[in-house]
Amino acid sequence: MDKVNVTIDGIKIEVPAKYTILEAARSAGVKIPTLCYLKGINEIGACRVCLVEVVGGRSLSAACVTPVTEGMVVQTQTPRVRNTRRSTLEMILSDHNRDCLACIRNGNCELQTLSETYGIREISFEGTKSPSQYDDVSASIVRDSSKCIACGRCVAACQKQGISVLSFINRGFETAIGPAYDISMADAPCIYCGQCIIACPVGALHEKEDDERVWNAIMDPKKHVVVQVAPAVRAALGECFGLPIGTRVTGKMFAALRRLGFDKIYDTNFGADLTIMEEGTELLNRIKTGGKLPMITSCSPGWIRFAEFYYPDFLDNLSTCKSPHQMEGAIIKSYYAEKKGIDPKDIFVVSIMPCTSKKTEADRDEMFNPSLGVRDVDAVLTTREISRMIKQAGIDFNHLPDEGPDQDLIGEYTGAAVIFGATGGVMEAALRTVADILGEQDLPAIEYQAVRGVESLIKEAEIEIGEHKIRVAVAHSTAAARKLLDDIRDGSAPEYHFIEIMGCSGGCVCGGGQPQIDAQTLMDIDLRTARAQALYEEDVIMPERKSHKNADVEKLYQEFLEQPNSHKAHALLHTHYQRREIYPDSVLQSNDTE
Amino acid sequence: MATTTRLTHDEKINKLNKVIDKYRGQGRKVLMQLLQEAQAVYGYLPLEVQRMVADALDLSVAEVYGVITFYSFFSLNPKGDNQISVCMGTACYVKGAQAVLDKVISELGIQVGECTQDGRFSIHACRCVGACGLAPVMMINENVYGRLTPDQIPEILAKYKEA
Amino acid sequence: MDLYRTHVLICSGTNCTALQSPQIIETMEKQLKRHGLSNEVKIVQTGCFGLCDDGPIMVVYPEGVMYYHVQPDDVAEIVTEHLLKGRFVKRLMTIQTSATGGKNYSAESSKFFAKQLRIALRNCGNINPESIDEYIGNDGYFGLAKIFREKMKPEDVIEEIKMSGLRGRGGGGFPTGLKWEFAARQQSEQKYVCCNADEGDPGAFMDRSVLEGDPHSVIEAMIIAGYAIGADQGYVYVRAEYPIAIERLKIAIEQAKQYGLLGNDILGSGFAFDIGIRLGAGAFVCGEETALMRSIEGKRGNPTPRPPFPAVKGLFDKPTILNNVETYANIPAIMLKGADWFSSYGTSRSKGTKVFALGGKINNVGLIEIPMGTTVREVVYDIGGGIPDNKAFKAVQTGGPSGGCIPASMLDTPIDYDNLIEAGSMMGSGGMIVMDEDTCMVDIAKFFLEFTVEESCGKCAPCRIGTRRMLEILEKITEGNGILKDIDDLERLAVAIREGSLCGLGQTAPNPVLSTLKRFREEYVEHVVDKKCRCGVCKGLTQYEIISDLCKMCGLCAKRCPTNCISGVLGKEPFVIDKSQCIKCGACMQACKFKAVVKR
C-alpha cells in the first residue's frame, strides 16, 4: 500500500496514501470533531466542523474529505480554525430546536457533545428557524425535523440500503430531509429498517417509543406480562451501559428483565428454533413437491416490507413462516396460556428487539389472532428503549449477576437460534437441521463458515448432503437483496433453493433498534463483526446447537402442534403478504392544497 | 404552455409516455432532460409524473422529488396561463425593478410564486433574463417588456386580461 | 458575400429581439421584395452589437451607417431613402433623449467603440450566427484546421494556450492552459470537455451574447480543447432561460456536424469529438463547476468537495475540463493568430481582453470588450458615457453576488484580475453595474445577500444558515431596527462563512457586505444610529410627505397611488398622505409635476 508522510499538529506520521486528513489525524492521536461524516456512508464535507488548516492552502479544508498528500502539514488548532468551527457550530445551533432536556438523544448526541466540548455558552446569531415538522404517525419511526441538522447521514444510509425513501428536498435555508412531498413516514415506501435512525447524529430520527405502554402493563396487576428478547439484543445492550462493543450480556440482560418486574421472561431463541422447524419443513416440502423456489426467509420484517413494496413478484418465494418473535408470541397466547390457564386476553407480550420494523410488524392485521381476539405481540421495544427502562428502574446493570430466562414450557433454546442475530445465522441454523434430516443422521460438522461474515453483501454456498445438493445464498441489507433478486429475475443468478435475506447489513446485530454509536468510534470498528462475535461465542457454549434438538420445541409439537406445518401450526405460525403501492395518490390528499 | 393546457389529461399522458419511452432505462444521467421535456408537455410535474419518471429511470420517487425541488425551473403546481416574470437581476434592481414588481403584485393581488384564483396569471421573480439593456425588464410568457415604469403595468396586464 | 451591393445587419440579440427586431426583419424582407431589391440587398441577422440600450440596432454596409431605436414603421423610410436613394435617415442616427437633451449617436458610438477591443466578440454583430459559412468566411475553424495542417500535437496546443496567458473568464481566473494540462496528463479511456454557459450573475449577459452572436467559436474551441486533453465528448451546460442562445447553438452544432467538423473523423484527422447540450434549470449554484457536473449527472446541484478536482475526477468521475463561454471564444483567435499576439494585450498578469455587461445607472448600457488594464474611469465615462441625469457616481459593482464595490476614489484602477481583488472586488464573470448617489449601499448589500440566500444550495452549514442570518441582520438594519452590535455580528458571520463554506458561492457570499462595509461603513452607521437612509431607498426608514405649500391640488398623485392613501379636494385642499397606509412605492413622487411630494 502506498504510504505518505504527513505532519499533524507537529506530529510526524506515515499513513496510507488513501487516508483523509481525519483518518491520518486519528492515527496520530489527534481528534478532529465531525458531524456529517459517517465512515463509508456519508463523506460529503457538508457540516464544516472538521475544518483544519493545511499549511500553504488558500482556504480551510474539511478533514473528513480531504485526502492527505506527501509532505502535507496540517494544523487543527489555529485560532482561524477554532473561530470558524465555533461560529459554524453557533450557526447550526441557531437553527436547532435545542430542547436537550426533553430530547431522546440527551446524553448521546453528537451535536450536544460538540457544543459541550467547544464550550458554547451563547448563540450569537439567533434568527428564524427553518421550516420543520413532527411526524409520529408510523408505528416505527418518529421524525422531528426541528432537530435535523441536514447532515445527510440518513439520506446516505437509506440510499445505501438501496431504497432512498429519504432525500434532500428544497434548497438553501429551506433544505429539508424527508420523503417526497415531506409526507409522513407512514405513507412513504419506507421499510422501517431504522438504518436512518442509526445514522442520525442527533434526535431528528428515532423509534416510536412504547415503553410507557409497557410500564403500564407491568404495573397493571390484572396483566400477565411476558417478555421475550431477541438474540441480537444481548450483543449490544451492554453498550448502553458503557461496556465495550461486542460484550455479550445475556446473563445481566435476563437479570435486569427480571428486576423490571415482568411476570415471565423468555428468549426469542425458542421462537427461532421453532422457526427452523417450520421453515425447514416448508423448504423440504417445496423441494419435494416442486413448490416455488428459491424459498426466501421471512424473519426480517424490514426485508418483508421491502419485498412487498419493491419486489412483489417474489412474494410467493417468501417462506410463509412468521418471524420468530411473532411465532413465540402466538405460542404464548395459545399453548402457554392454555397450559398456565390464563386467559390470552390478560396476557401482554413484550418483545425486546434490535429492530424498529418489528414495531410495525406486530401491528399488522395478519398478526392478529381472530379466534382468540388477541395480537401475537402487544408491544415491541428496541434495545435502546429497554436500556432506558433499566436505567429508569434504577437497576445497576453492570453489577447484576448472570441469570437466564424462565425455564418452563418454552424456556429452552439452542446455539442455532442464537446466531439468528447475525447475517447468515438463519441459513446456518436451517442447514444444521435440514442436513440432519436429509442426511438422516446427526452430523458433527455444523459450522457453515461460507455463510458467515460481512466481507461480501451476498454470500453463496452449495451444500452436499448425501445425494442432495442444496444451493443457498445469503444477502444482508436490502441493497444486497435488490442485487440478488435482480440477478434472479434476469436469470443471471444460479438456481438457488434457499435464500436468507436480512434487511440490515450485518443482520439484526446492526438493526435499527440497536444502540447508536457515534461516528468517531465507528471509524475504528466494524460493528457488524464485533457484535456478531458475541453471538457466535454463545452458540459454541450452548449444550444443543441444532434447533431440532430443542426439547421444549419437541414437546410443543407433541403436546400441541402435532408436527411442523400441521394445520394448527399453519394457523398460528404462518402468515401471508401483500403487495404495497408506492406513493399511491391518496398519500397526497392531506398535503395537496391545489 | 398555452397549447398544452388545452390538451386533455389523457392526451397529455400520451405525449408524456412518448417522451418517457425515449429515455426509459437510461438511468439518472438523463433525469434533467426528461424532467425538462416532461414539464414541457405536461405543464408541471405532479406526483403522477414523478412516479412515471422514477419508474422509467429506476430511481425512487423521493430522489426525483429531491431534484425537482432543487431547481426553481421545475414546478410542482400548475402555473398561470400567463406567466409574469419580473427580472430582479442587478441591472434591473438598481433601475427600479422592485417598484415594478410591487405594482404587479398590487395589481393582481397575489404574491410572487402564486397563481391568481382564475388561473390566468402567476408571478415569478427571476434573475437576469439577459436583457439588461432594457432594465427594468419583465417577461410575460415569451414577450419581453423593457424600460418599465410602474405606471405601464396596468395597461400591459390589461392586454392579457382580455385575451 | 460579394454578390450583394448592400448588407443590412440587424441585431437579433435578446435585447433587440425584445424590442421587435424580428418584426423589423420581416418588414424589411417585404419591403425589399416590393422594391425588387431582394437580389441586391442582403439582410444579415447578427448577434448583439453591444449598444443594447439603443436598440434595435441596424447597420448598413458598405456605408457603415448605424441606426438606433429602429421601429418596424421606420423600415419603409430606410428602404426608400437609404437603400434606393442613398440618403441617410438622419433622424435615426441621432436620437433626442430627455436625459442628455439629445445625444449625437455617431459621436457617442465612436466613443463607445474607440476604447474597445473585440477578440471574444470579434464576430458578434458582424456575422449571421446561424450561418457556418459566414463564420468560416471570417476565418472560422481556421484555428482548428491549423492544428491538423501543422500536425500540432496536443502538447503543442496546450503550450500555445499556456503561452497566451489566457485565464478563465468565468470568474476564477485560473490559467486555462494549466487546467488543460492537468486533464491531458490523466490516463483515462473517457474524458470530457464542458462549457459553462450557466451565466448566473444577475446583470450579466456576456456569455449569452457570444452564444447568440457567434456560437461556432465556442464549438471550435471545444473541439480544440477535446483534442488537447484527449476527450471525445463535450457538453455545453446552458441556462434554460436563454432560448435564443440554445436555438443558435443547436443550429451551429448541426451545421458543424454536416461540415465534418464534429463527428468521427474531424477534417480527416482521425480525431473524433461530439457536443451535446444540457440545460440548466434555474439554480445559480450550478455555475460552480462541481455542481454543474452533478447537475449533468442528473443530481441535485450540490457542489462536491475538491480535491478531487474535475481535471482528475469530474463528470461521471472522469477527467473533465470546464471552461467559460468567453474563455472558449478567445481560443480560436489565439490558435490562429498565436500566443504572442494575444499576450501583447493586457497587463502583466492578465492578458487579452474582458467582456463586461455594463448596466445600471449609466448612459450606454450594453456589452463591451476592453483590453485588460483599461481603467474603471474609462469604462464609466468614455465607453459608458457617464451617469444619466447628471447624478453623482457612487460605485461600480463587479463580480455580482461574489464581488464588491469599487468606490469613486478608485476610479483609476486598471481593470485586471489582481487589481480588482486588491480593490476589494473581483473580476467575476463580467457584470458591471454602475451605481449613482441614489443607490443605497446597505440596500445593495442586502440585495446580493437575498440573492445568495435564495441560491445557496443548502448543503453546508455556514452558507445555508449563515447567509440567512446575515440577511436577517441586514433586514433589521434597513427596517430601522439595527443596533451597532449588528454590524459586528455581520462581520463575524461574514468571516466565518467565507472561511467555512464548501464552495465558491458561500466563500464569496459575504463579499458584497464586506466590501460595502469597508467602503461605505458610514452608510451602515447612519442606518443604525441616525435611522436614516440617505438615498431614501430603505422603505422602513423613509416616509413620503406632501409639502402642502407646494401642492397645487391637482390630484395626480392620488390617482397614481396604488393604495389610495392620498386624499384631498381637487383644486381646493392640498393633498395629504395617510402614512399608515402608504407602502412607499414612490409613485406619487414620480407623478407630482410640482415637486410637492418629498421623501424623508
Ligand SMILES: Cc1cc2nc3c(=O)[nH]c(=O)nc-3n(C[C@H](O)[C@H](O)[C@H](O)COP(=O)(O)O)c2cc1C
Ligand atoms: C457560485 C458560482 C457560480 C458560478 N457561475 C459561473 C457561471 O455562471 N459561468 C461561469 O463560466 N463560471 C461560473 N463559475 C465559475 C466556475 O466554477 C468555473 O470556475 C468556471 O466555469 C471555469 O471556467 P474558466 O476557467 O474558463 O473561467 C461559478 C462559480 C461559483 C462558485
Ligand code: SF4
Ligand atoms: S438533538 Fe442533541 S443537541 Fe439537539 S436537542 Fe437533542 S440532545 Fe440536544
Ligand code: SF4
Ligand atoms: S445542563 Fe444546564 S441547563 Fe441542562 S439541566 Fe443541567 S443545569 Fe440545567
Ligand code: SF4
Ligand atoms: S427506515 Fe430504512 S427505509 Fe425507512 S427511511 Fe430509514 S433507512 Fe430508509
Ligand code: SF4
Ligand atoms: S435526520 Fe438526522 S441524519 Fe438525517 S439529515 Fe437530519 S440530522 Fe442528519
Ligand code: SF4
Ligand atoms: S435485519 Fe433484523 S433488525 Fe434489520 S429489519 Fe430485519 S429483523 Fe429488523
Ligand code: SF4
Ligand atoms: S457554500 Fe453554499 S452553495 Fe456552496 S455548497 Fe455550501 S451551501 Fe451549497
Ligand code: SF4
Ligand atoms: S408612496 Fe406609494 S403608497 Fe405611499 S402615498 Fe405615495 S403612491 Fe401612495
Ligand code: SF4
Ligand atoms: S401631484 Fe403634487 S401637486 Fe398634485 S396633488 Fe399631488 S402633491 Fe399636490
Ligand code: FES
Ligand atoms: S464536513 Fe467533515 S465532518 Fe462534516
Ligand code: FES
Ligand atoms: S438584470 Fe434584468 S435583464 Fe439583466
Ligand code: FES
Ligand atoms: S442585443 Fe442588440 S445591441 Fe445588444
